[in-house]
Amino acid sequence: MIQIINACKILKGKQVLKNINLTLNEGECIAITGFNGCGKTMLLRLICGLIKPTSGEVKTDKDYSFGVIIENPTFFFYESALYNLKYLAGINKKINNDVIEEYLKKFNLYDVRNKKVSTFSLGMKQRLALCQAFMEDPDVILLDEPFNALDEENLKIAAESISLAKEKGKIIVIALHGTIPEECKIDKVIKMGEGIIVN
Amino acid sequence: MFAIKKYIVYFPLFCLLNISVTGVAKKEPFYALLSIAYPYIQQTEKFNFALLALNFCLSIIFISTIIRLVHEQLIISNYVLTRVNKNKVFTVNVLRTLKSMSVVFLIKVFCDIILGQLQGCVNLKEAILIWSSLYLTLLIWVMCIYLMLWFHLSVKWTYFYICLLVIAMQYLSAHISVCSLFIVGSGSIESNPAMWLSIKALTAFILAFFYLALTKKYEHINVKNDI
Numbered sequence: 001m002i003q004i005i006n007a008c009k010i011l012k013g014k015q016v017l018k019n020i021n022l023t024l025n026e027g028e029c030i031a032i033t034g035f036n037g038c039g040k041t042m043l044l045r046l047i048c049g050l051i052k053p054t055s056g057e058v059k060t061d062k063d064y065s066f067g068v069i070i071e072n073p074t075f076f077f078y079e080s081a082l083y084n085l086k087y088l089a090g091i092n093k094k095i096n097n098d099v100i101e102e103y104l105k106k107f108n109l110y111d112v113r114n115k116k117v118s119t120f121s122l123g124m125k126q127r128l129a130l131c132q133a134f135m136e137d138p139d140v141i142l143l144d145e146p147f148n149a150l151d152e153e154n155l156k157i158a159a160e161s162i163s164l165a166k167e168k169g170k171i172i173v174i175a176l177h178g179t180i181p182e183e184c185k186i187d188k189v190i191k192m193g194e195g196i197i198v199n
Numbered sequence: 200m201f202a203i204k205k206y207i208v209y210f211p212l213f214c215l216l217n218i219s220v221t222g223v224a225k226k227e228p229f230y231a232l233l234s235i236a237y238p239y240i241q242q243t244e245k246f247n248f249a250l251l252a253l254n255f256c257l258s259i260i261f262i263s264t265i266i267r268l269v270h271e272q273l274i275i276s277n278y279v280l281t282r283v284n285k286n287k288v289f290t291v292n293v294l295r296t297l298k299s300m301s302v303v304f305l306i307k308v309f310c311d312i313i314l315g316q317l318q319g320c321v322n323l324k325e326a327i328l329i330w331s332s333l334y335l336t337l338l339i340w341v342m343c344i345y346l347m348l349w350f351h352l353s354v355k356w357t358y359f360y361i362c363l364l365v366i367a368m369q370y371l372s373a374h375i376s377v378c379s380l381f382i383v384g385s386g387s388i389e390s391n392p393a394m395w396l397s398i399k400a401l402t403a404f405i406l407a408f409f410y411l412a413l414t415k416k417y418e419h420i421n422v423k424n425d426i
Binding site for chain 1: 205267271274275277280281282287291
């Protein structure tokens with residue numbers, strides 16, 4: 001379980017998160033919606049520890065591993081898709097090449113695995129980002145606009161992967177401003193506005 | 200094993216630069232390194248525009264390679280930071296940069312040796328001194344570029360500042376010996392190589408420590424993605 005208690009965040013004099021109280025339970029899938037700049041991405045950053053709250057706290061009952069997509073998918077552009085995934089997998093050495101290839105196949109990137117990321121379309125980069133978020137089977141999956149630029153087939157694959165992770169007991173948080181695909185089994189929708197949780 | 204394929208373009212480039220500079224300066228091939236972006240032939244102190252152009256090309260190759268490596272490493276940091284702690288991120292980042300940078304460095308050394316042997320003018324002792332100075336200088340550049348990008352300078356401005364720094368230091372080093380810290384080689388380094396190499400190593404270490412302290416104290420928000 002991850003608990004965010006009265007968390008506030010001030011960046012360059014501006015309060016980007018105000019008194020956020022949120023509990024994330026295992027096996028729960030939460031969607032955060034809201035307009036651009038309302039603090040969705042900051043909240044994801046706060047959950048995975050990329051930023052620390054100015055006041056308040058983020059409590060966890062164990063050491064969670066994270067799989068994230070935050071903002072635009074960024075990679076080593078002049079390297080291949082396979083190299084990028086191998087590099088990230090090599091940091092913790094939790095998975096082998098077979099698992100990486102399995103995920104590349106799942107997200108329809110296997111045929112282009114040796115191509116440079118710089119030649120990829122936005123949708124392909126998005127699928128590569130999804131690959132790296134899911135491949136190590138992390139405890140917590142945080143996805144910022146995960147369905148951006150995906151066609152219908154790949155959107156379905158992404159949504160199914162999210163549902164499967166939920167069934168496996170993962171904590172899933174999705175930030176988006178568009179519509180939520182039906183295939184995603186969302187438990188709770190949180191609406192944000194100006195750094196606060198509205199509902 | 201290093202993936203050498205993507206660096207294959209450096210072989211003809213370095214060979215060409217080495218041959219050109221040797222022709223201009225009538226010196227051994229690694230003369231090209233001794234005075235990056237310094238247009239004077241050291242023995243005669245005669246200005247030579249070709250030498251300036253050729254040496255500047257060489258420094259551009261090194262600087263652009265390092266900037267690309269460091270920038271790539273920083274824009275992917277979100278993925279790395281959520282996998283390991285901040286201390287390990289630093290190690291992971293710097294190790295990959297050094298590994299890729301070392302490939303370019305070794306290609307340069309290889310070209311120097313091959314061309315030197317062909318012309319029968321390899322002074323190994325002098326060469327090792329220049330290569331060591333080059334590697335430590337590249338390390339210092341790596342850390343400077345990490346710091347510049349950390350302070351949210353765009354890639355273009357980082358490029359501009361680091362080139363300006365290197366050229367200015369090369370010129371100033373003739374009069375102010377401390378400026379030799381940021382450049383590959385100069386007369387002052389040749390006069391007391393052991394001391395200068397130690398000072399360069401220490402400078403690289405201090406810059407790395409400073410960067411590490413910054414990353415520990417402050418949060419990583421974003422790096423301008425404008426490469």
